[in-house]
Amino acid sequence: MRTTVTIEEVVRETPSTVTLRFRYAPTALPGQFVMIWLPGDDEVPMSLSYVEPEPLKGVTVKVMGATSRHFNQLEKGVRVGIRGPYGNHFDLTPSNILLVAGGSGAAVLAPAAEAAHRRGSKVSVALGATTANEILFRDRFARFAEEVFLSTDDGTEGRKGFVTNLLPEILSSRKFDAVWSCGPEVMMVKTLRASEEHGVPFFGSLERQMKCAINLCDACAFGPYHVCTEGPVFDGKTLASVEDFGTFKRDASGQRVRA
Amino acid sequence: MRTTVTIEEVVRETPSTVTLRFRYAPTALPGQFVMIWLPGDDEVPMSLSYVEPEPLKGVTVKVMGATSRHFNQLEKGVRVGIRGPYGNHFDLTPSNILLVAGGSGAAVLAPAAEAAHRRGSKVSVALGATTANEILFRDRFARFAEEVFLSTDDGTEGRKGFVTNLLPEILSSRKFDAVWSCGPEVMMVKTLRASEEHGVPFFGSLERQMKCAINLCDACAFGPYHVCTEGPVFDGKTLASVEDFGTFKRDASGQRVRA
Amino acid sequence: MDALTVKVAGVEFRNPFLLASGIWGESGASLHRAYVAGAGGVVTKSIGREPRTGYPNPTIERLDDWGLLNAMGLPNPGIKNYAEEVRFALSKGVKVVGSVFGGTPEEFALLSVEMEKLGVGSIELNLSCPHAKGYGSEIGADPELLSEVVRAVKKAVKVPVWAKLTPNTSDPALLAAAAESAGADAISAINTVRALAIDPVGMRPVLYHGLGGLSGPAIKPIGLAFIWQAYEKVRIPLVGIGGITTPEDAFEYLLAGATLLEVGTAVADSGGTVFHTLADGLREILKERGFGNVAEAVGAAHRK
Amino acid sequence: MDALTVKVAGVEFRNPFLLASGIWGESGASLHRAYVAGAGGVVTKSIGREPRTGYPNPTIERLDDWGLLNAMGLPNPGIKNYAEEVRFALSKGVKVVGSVFGGTPEEFALLSVEMEKLGVGSIELNLSCPHAKGYGSEIGADPELLSEVVRAVKKAVKVPVWAKLTPNTSDPALLAAAAESAGADAISAINTVRALAIDPVGMRPVLYHGLGGLSGPAIKPIGLAFIWQAYEKVRIPLVGIGGITTPEDAFEYLLAGATLLEVGTAVADSGGTVFHTLADGLREILKERGFGNVAEAVGAAHRK
Ligand SMILES: Cc1cc2nc3c(=O)[nH]c(=O)nc-3n(C[C@H](O)[C@H](O)[C@H](O)COP(=O)(O)OP(=O)(O)OC[C@H]3O[C@@H](n4cnc5c(N)ncnc54)[C@H](O)[C@@H]3O)c2cc1C
Ligand SMILES: Cc1cc2nc3c(=O)[nH]c(=O)nc-3n(C[C@H](O)[C@H](O)[C@H](O)COP(=O)(O)OP(=O)(O)OC[C@H]3O[C@@H](n4cnc5c(N)ncnc54)[C@H](O)[C@@H]3O)c2cc1C
Ligand SMILES: Cc1cc2nc3c(=O)[nH]c(=O)nc-3n(C[C@H](O)[C@H](O)[C@H](O)COP(=O)(O)O)c2cc1C
């Protein structure tokens, strides 16, 4: 059921990304998302970037188009509509986890990594961004990660190029028992391939059109799966078995477009 | 909510009265009634003549017209619709109770008297009927009552005449702290008057048209009260304050007719 | 003037929550009791010319906490017998709206005149009576017949006339517009939604009459839609009905365009205490949201 | 023949529970999945000529466990793009009913022809599309327009044609009769009930489109009433839709007169397992009540 929350904190993370914090009672597990509504504008899916035991939950929004820009301009005290949390979550049992995040992908991975760390897991992080000041949650990860590997498209920080270029080295350097990834789908395809090559189980958080978020409308169809309910987190085997992965998604009309 | 029960026992009590027993889970307090439905016929209010701790609840139906005749012909195994229990119940705390019952009125008083007896109260009973073999629950009361006084209109058993004629004597013979009554309304009016004269608190169970039984339709209007919800049990003070008592009730159209 | 006071067609109500027609309306004592319990006014049971017993039981079927089905069959003692009930309520200072039903415009007019003579402040026409001339459809679903009735009544009485409309229509706005142009002073909506319950054990309809009308929380979104559409079409005040149970429900109806509200099924569980809960709660909400009174909130959702 | 097998207009379904239109119908893989999950067949999303994105979010609003509001706005990729989804489902042996919507009889006919070419076994006409010629009212609520559409489609295709009707009407039986005499092979009812949700905080409609349609348990009694009234009027088979969640619901629809059933909102909570639950449960009920098969139970409540 929909309810309303008041934005209690606004944290500018990068020039294009902002975190909005609010009190929202329903229990959420790391990996889950909410549908968040700006009355008068759109309602969009957003992963929770902060969950329990934090007193304030949060979403971290990167400007992509009109609605996300609107989110980036919100001020403290504004009320937004919210429903959820929806979807599945990361399995926190692996003990040596590598995160591979691109863009706003770090938003969903951060709370999962924190939760795994609290349970005693070791977490390493590969963070990619277009440019240095767009690297998301660098300090947040640094607080508990074994290592944080950075890359930027323009080389202003860390290795120049795509974050996936870092993977052969990282995956050879140490034994991981899980790779968690979120970011552009091509990045995830490459990350899955690299993980398979090194025999490390892969889990990726997917984005698709979301309308109902309750397993009804099929907007989020991904092969025979519904990302809103059976995702957004899928294991590598499932992802590899679905032809859609990395090839196409559906637009709001249901037409296939390039992923 | 309506449900269906199966008649598991049929007990012929008198030539015109039958008790139907069935398993019905909702907890009922003595004095409450159910709405009981013979699909294809009517749905009528019936006091529960057996409640917890009996394993089978029951209603005891006297033939009055077409529907009650239909009830009197039911056989074991028949399924009837039921909803409730509805209404309030008798307060079981008095320690010396006199029951005054006419006709099928004993049906609602019997389980209340049994419950009071179990709590340690002493119960005396004045039972009226048209004729000897129409006396209802004589043996049932005899099992625990201090005394059972009988009267019949035709004198075939007990004192001849109306049961209310017995009251001056009974009420003088011993100190009661409650009179419970159910039966024709004129009988209850007289019983109330006798109780007042002897300073004994009176409680009577009333009958009015019942349609919704959930405090909505006003069919059971009795002064400003709704018999389905605030009754059927009223104390003497309330009864005396309502002009309707003993004077008029409403028919199914809402017209006032003689009570 | 108190924030909850509402005026409709010149008649003032101390708060917008009226007892809906057919609820607690058989006796004057019950009408009075609803008023004492905090209702802003009461609508009588729908009254006809002659006494009618209505349908045999079962006349109601509770579906769950979200819905109730009824087919009472318009039981009523006839206008002559009902007079003393109305007089009793009026004598106690109750704000009474007289509800009437009929089969022809003349019958509606005659009954309205009788109600006016008794002294009611407003009249509500129950325009979803199943006893209709025309092609077997209900009077109130046919804009022509509906207009005829409203016109006939308006000609016959001076007190404000409310047309109570049915949601069982393809075009709520059309019905509302017909009522308005025929001269109605207000529109009440909605009456119950056509519905049926089947007893899977008895394998027959539960209600004696078969078809019935759905009320309660389940129809709140249907009532809101009706009020929303009517508000976009007509300028006369709207009386919102359907599933109003909480102060938020009431506020939503105001935002959608209702000025007055009627409460039916919610009376069942509350035994009348609902009126105080609604009034107190709405007062709170209005204050919190910066509305000085009910009128300011009316239709606010259309202005976004 | 299995007790649950149902034949409608010559087309056999292994059980009476079909996936309702607009649910899980965007992709062929989802249609297939519903069938694997136990559906007796699937109805596609309503498809039009051109791609439509539908309305922006919020497109759905869950009211409670008893109701859901939606205003998707008929998003669909257009019949050309949708072809591969239908073909995929058919290639897997899924019993597909093709749902189409249009603004004119010609458009309905054209789309139906395309669906037939793809190989669907039956066609369902979504006759409550808001894009209608006529006086702003929906095609499906006007018996004339409805007949025109059905006639045009019947002329154009050989497969059975189902007319899916709206409950937002004053006279369900009239619509059903119009569909039948225009040649429809079956009637599906009901589509969603016109409804609105207001956000009391934002003080505006929740759904982007404003008005939406109510589905889920709350509309079961409304759907049952429609089927009941249609059954009394027409002889073609009826497809019951609206709030079907439990095997008892399904049985009640059969008793009221439905031969096939569609399941929509209940899929949300169950993720498809509802189809097995319904089929197993109904099989049990039929046996217990002494019905040899579904057909024997159809309309049984009318024979009391
Ligand atoms: C489960 C899930 C979790 C998400 N979590 C986050 C998050 O934590 N932080 C964040 O910044 N964004 C997240 N997103 C993406 C977010 O919902 C929006 O898609 C994004 O903010 C763009 O919205 P827009 O209207 O501003 O841009 P638009 O102008 O709509 O589009 C800009 C780009 O975003 C894509 N896009 C638009 N809508 C969607 C949609 N519903 N699903 C997928 N892609 C879309 C378009 O294809 C286009 O490439 C998530 C999406 C999903 C499905
Ligand atoms: C709270 C309550 C508890 C009751 N408990 C019992 C009980 O335990 N045993 C029992 O035999 N009867 C009981 N009754 C009465 C019963 O409900 C019926 O009224 C009675 O069985 C007559 O029904 P009928 O259709 O056979 O008779 P009818 O042909 O309808 O009428 C016969 C007589 O009964 C009166 N009557 C009919 N319907 C009602 C009604 N709904 N309420 C009051 N009077 C009515 C008529 O005025 C007429 O005098 C109770 C009634 C109420 C209101
Ligand atoms: C038991 C019952 C009886 C009703 N009788 C009438 C009536 O006589 N006249 C009328 O106009 N409406 C009647 N109604 C409809 C209500 O006045 C109201 O329009 C409807 O119940 C919706 O409101 P609610 O959801 O608050 O109950 C009746 C409703 C119920 C439940």
Ligand SMILES: Cc1cc2nc3c(=O)[nH]c(=O)nc-3n(C[C@H](O)[C@H](O)[C@H](O)COP(=O)(O)O)c2cc1C
């Ligand atoms: C999200 C959603 C989308 C729908 N889309 C369509 C559609 O495209 N075409 C159609 O004929 N009905 C559509 N419907 C209506 C359903 O097919 C069905 O008639 C209605 O939901 C009632 O059934 P239910 O209570 O089982 O959901 C839709 C319903 C929902 C909830």
Ligand code: FES
């Ligand atoms: S968003 Fe509707 S099914 Fe997933």
Ligand code: FES
């Ligand atoms: S029987 Fe309806 S109010 Fe009591």
